[in-house]
Amino acid sequence: MINKQYLAGFIDGEGYLSVLTHKDSRTSRGYTLHPIINISGSEKDVLDEINRLVKGRIRTKQKQKGCKKVYDIQIQDLEGIKNCLKVISPYLLIKKEQATLLIEFVNLRIKNKNKGYSDRELEIAQIFKTINKRGESC
Secondary structure: OOOOOHHHHHHHHEEEEEEEEEOOOOOOOEEEEEEEEEEEEHHHHHHHHHHHHHHOOOEEEEEOOOOOOEHHHOOOHHHHHHHHHHHHHOOOHHHHHHHHHHHHHHHHHHHHHOOOOOOOHHHHHHHHHHHHOOOOOO
């Protein structure tokens, strides 16, 4: 049985929290913003157990022939993200800042559902780009 603390630790180590930008020519800005929690791992049974709690969507990917399969759980719906983070936020160590920002973004999006993005939502998306920017490996 997976508990809240284990889930928080798993997300701290193998998770990704962000607000992604997708090109969308149907919008006046030319893009839409999508909050996401992504949890990756190679042990499908563990991810299946986690997914029973978070109710996301599991995807399978194999990067290169001969490598282990990697499984991703994606949570993209606003309520799902909010519920997951509400449960695990007190136990996060590494991704606490991202969780706080993502909760704020989700709450703003729920409040402004049928409106354009607020300045704060755009700012949060930009902060995530900075936080999650990949650097060169040493």
